Amino acid sequence: MNFRFQNLLGAPYRGGNAVVSEDSLLLSPVGNRVSATDLLRSQTLTLPFEASSNVARVAASPDGAFLLAVDDASRALFVNLRRRAVLHRMAFKGPVTAVRFSPDGALIAVGVGKLLQIWRSPGFRKEFFPFHLERTFPDCAAAITALDWSPDSAYLLAGSKDLTVRLFPLKRSKRSLSKAFLFLGHREPIVGAFFATEKKTGRVHRVYTISRDGAIFTWNLDQSRDFDDSKGSISDPPSPGTPEQRPSRVNPDDDFMELDNSNRKRKISSETVDAEESETPLHRAKWELQKKDFFMQSPAKLTACDYHRELDMVVVGFSNGVFGLYQMPDFVCIHLLSISREKITTAVFNKLGNWLTFGCAKLGQLLVWEWRSESYVLKQQGHYFDVNCIAYSPDSQLLATGADDNKVKVWTVSSGFCFITFSEHTNAVTALHFMANNHCLLSASLDGTIRAWDLFRYRNFRTFTTPSPRQFVSLASDQSGEVICAGTLDSFEIYVWSMKTGRLLDVLSGHSGPVHGLMFSPTNAILASSSWDKTVRLWDVFDGKGAVETFPHTHDVLTVAYRPDGKQLACSTLDGLIHFWDPLDGLLMYTIEGRRDIAGGRLMTDRRSAAKSSFGKYFTTLCYSADGSYILAGGNSKYICMYDVADQVLLRRFQITRNLSLDGVLDFLNSKKMTDAGPIDLIDDENSDVDDGVDQQTRGNLGQDLPGSVPNRGRPIARTKCLKIAPTGRSWAAATTEGVLMYSIDESFVFDPTDLDLDVTPEKVDEALAEGQQQRALLLSLRLNEDSLIKKCIFAVDPSDIPAISSSIPSKYHQRLIEAFADLLESCPHLEFILQWCQELFKVHGHFIQQNSRSFLPALKSLQKAITKLHQDLTDTCSSNEYLLKYLLCSRGTMT
Structure with a gap:
């Protein structure tokens, strides 16, 4: 939990x-x-x-x-x-x-x-x-769009939609008045305004202002003009090309007005004013427009820009996906490239100025580009529409996602990066499945194809089709990987193919509704299918006898899931129930009522309260834990429920989001936001120039809605479309409206005592280690169940004593010890020492672990994941060293 x-x-x-x-x-x-x-x-x-x-x-x-x-x-x-x-x-x-x-x-x-x-x-x-x-x-007459500080934090540039840039002083002084200096001349709203400094002195001597029409103005500071104190007052310098900048003041104290927290004017007393400055303040000095330059990308608009002060460079992004890098003040174009067809919404330098970061909100794209070597440091792009399905690899290192944007992406769980994208599908991807060998991925789509992807060569090496076009919504494969099965949305049939030949072997008929759930038993070749025809059917695929067993229900069955040991079957129905069946005897074991647990918030378009609405009060996805003791359930709601299977009780509810920008998060709507035309959040403002990332009116489900569900015609709805628990059991993933949420076991929770006594304390552990009693110290640490103490005692054991100590460890501590070994393999450099521990433990207690494989499965999967990752890293290191040594030997021979 x-x-x-x-x-x-x-x-x-x-x-x-x-x-x-x-x-x-x-x-x-x-x-x-x-x-x-x-x-x-x-x-x-x-x-x-x-x-x-x-x-x-x-x-x-x-x-x-x-x-x-x-x-x-x-x-x-x-x-x-x-x-x-x-x-x-x-x-x-x-x-x-x-x-x-x-x-x-x-x-x-x-x-x-x-x-x-x-x-x-x-x-x-x-x-x-x-x-x-x-x-x-x-002072600004419209919304502020750009800000930049001077290096000494004494002045501030503010660009606005009123086509002006203002220079504000931060310090109060009698001679340095609070009125801002205006930079005028732009014809469209300001996108960026930046201070430029001299390299030797570090003083501000230039200002760049950039507007949305692609114009960049260069303003130089003229140090020759100073105060005019002949009449005891300060004369206002006019802006370039404009008449007097400010009207004459009757009361000089008006210059010392500002707004306090309550937006009321107050006067600053003369005691709080700083001493007179010795040099001309920037906002009182004379600024001259040196030149005007244009990026010449019409009709595209300039949407993002940034400036690097040390390099004196400007990077700009446009609405057509083009970005440019320019050397200032000469306006020399260094790079002008296109990264997408959509608007670039952010462009920024890093501190050293060697990396450029670009973001495209509509595509969910984020790029980091090194402009000197012209290479990518980071290149990531999310799914345009909601993720429909996810799948863990058998070693839990990879996660595959499929979405309504017709793409399949494979992510590395540890780093969170996508390393390959498959885009051969022509319609929404509805189901994913990893083969047991960890190097093959299957995907089902509404385009009528099942595709097999090679994760070594990153290509589509096999495509499964049907004689007539069908829309596939579910996918499964047996443990041997010889048979592929897919359920359809339109013909209500299950198609069976051979993985080796790609030929269609059989068509299983019997359902009278879309087959949305499909899963093979982990222990035999029995296939379970769930359909909207209110039945769950079991099929013997290899004997070809048709349906072996049928489990009837009173409502549409939405999904089905096998327990990892194959001795239990769970399915959810439209009335909010989870039914647990014994697939061997065909008996109903348990039933969980989940309508109240999964009930979400109220939609903007609902005419009923959340309590009286039937929307979202059912589970559309189920997933057993690695040991089968609990089950995760999610649906069209902001909650994911975790149930204990044996006791049929709710253990915990996870709220996937608290984002009020989504629909279905609030339980009670705000009546102030209701108008005669409907909710104010759903009224389109055609004159709005707010840069929305994803089009919220079209983003959402492109597939088939559930029976009785409400179509989404407004904002995105908080929902969970797919749940998967990692084979290691230490993490799980949920495909939601916000993206794929990853949850893992909280490592900070280390103290979980199992069988404590008055003599079992950390001090006793340290005392046993000091006396050389490593076996006693390890047993005491396992009884305390504190992670740091267990690892400390493991490292204190001499390698020659490992066989004797591992044989004396009680069986109830084996799982905890294996979990510690898996964690150490991922973090410590003593690989041979830990692998020797694992080898001796499995030599002595392997038979017991095999008999209780169900309870040991999560720990064994974690150990397998750690060893596989280490093997890959060592293989890459050895290969690189081998070729490096060959190169050095060849270079030495050439030199001699």
Whole structure:
């Protein structure tokens, strides 16, 4: 039961801006979560917190310690990145369009609609009110779209939709007035504004402003103009090509007005004003428009840009999928390439400037490109539509996903990266199945084909078809891998093929509804099928006798699953029940009522409350645990239920998402959001220029809806389409609306005592080790069941004493010891020592482990996974060393 959220696969990027932190950590929004990709170690994980709705803006502190994530509802989370914990929460009073930390990390600039707010960064201080509003600049006439700090954190550039860029001072001074300097001349909204510095002195001497029409203006600082104090006041320098910038002031104290937290004007007393500055402030100096350059990508619009101050380079992305890299201020094009046909929604440099990060929200695409070597550091793309099906490889190292976008992707579970995409299907992929050899993957699709994929050569080596076109929705293979079976949506038949020849062997008829569930028994060649005709049928495929047994139900049967030992069969029906059958005797063993457990929230289009609605109160996917003691069940709901099979009780409910941007999350709708035309969230605004990642009106299910289900005509609905538990039993995956959610056993929960006594303490373990009693110390640590102590005692044993100690370990501790060996093989370098432990343990107790294989199966699968991974790594290392030695020997002979 001790599972916690680990990662989110299938959707590396869904919209908003991406940032690269100080330690090469790429942070990108994925729905209401934030994904963190370590570009140096090639690993990705999803931060464990959730925002209330889709994350729109993220900003990382300069030292990489903090993250500020703001969602569509203007709620902000202040996160400690190193501990992955939420420190503070806050709600802004308007839509947040831009967020930026100051270079010194002390301040945060936030564009809240037309207001520019400067907040003090909370840091590690323990405060009751961590966020403190330092200043507010209300000068902009439209929403702020771009922000940039000067290197000394004293000035701020703010670009707006009012076609202007303003330069704001942060310090208050008598001579440095608070009025902003305006950069005018652009004809479309501003996308980026950046300070440029001199390489020798580090002072700001140039400003670049970039607009959506592809224009970049270069502004130079003229140091010759200074204050005019002849009349005791400061003269306002006019903007280039415009009349006087500001009207004359009657009261000089008006320059010292700002908005406090309650949006009321207050005057700053003369005592709080800083001392007069010795040099000309940037916002009072003279700025000259040096030149105008254009990227010439019309009719495409410029949608994303970034600037690297040390390299003096600008990267821009356009709505047609083209990006460009330019050397400034000469405007020399270094690269101009196309990465997709859709709009680039984010483009950013890393700290060194050698990597460019691009994101395409509509395709769920995230790229990291090294521009000097012209090679990809990262290239990931999620599924465009919802994931329909998932499948674990037998060694639990790979995870395959199939979706409505006609693609099959294979992911590495440990790193979270997709390493191959198969796109030969021409319609939605509905079912996946790994063969027992771990190197072949089967996929079923609505296009009428079953395809076999070779994971060594990454190609489609066999295609199974039918005489007349059929739509396949279920897939299964026997343990030997000789027979392939697939259920249909339209003809209600089950087709059987030979894996070796690819020929159609048989057509099983008998169902009168779509066959949505199909699974072979793990112990024999009996095939179980479930259909909407309210029956579960058992078939003897090899004898060809047709249906061996039929289990009738009162409602449509949605899915079927075998227990790993083959002695129990579970199926779910449309009335919210889970039935457990004995397939040998044909008797009904248990029934679980799950309508109340799986009941989800209320949909936007529902005319009834969530309690009275029948939508989503049934299970569409089932999966047994590795030992068969519990079962996971999910459906068109925000919950996944875990049941104990023997006692028929609910153990735990997992809520897959708390994202209010999805439908079916809230139990009670807000009446304030209801209008005469319907829910305000479902009313299209044709004039809106908000960059939505995936088209929310078309994203969703392209296949067949369940009987009695409500079609999705609005926002995406929170649902679970497929559940799979890893063969190791230590993790499980769920294909949901948000992507593929990965849950694993919480490693932080280490203390789980089994048989304690007053004499069983950590001090006694250390005492036994000090006296050289390794056997006693190991038994005491196993009784404590604390992971660190068990591993410490394992390493304390002399290799020559391993056979004697392993033979004396009681049988009830074997599984715990095997789990410790599997964990050590993945993390420690002492491979031979641990493998010797495993060999001696299986020599002595192999017969007992074989007799109780059902309870030992998860631990044995974990051990197999660790050994297989080590074997692959050692094989690659030895091969590379072999060719390296040959090269060195050849080079030495050539040199002599």
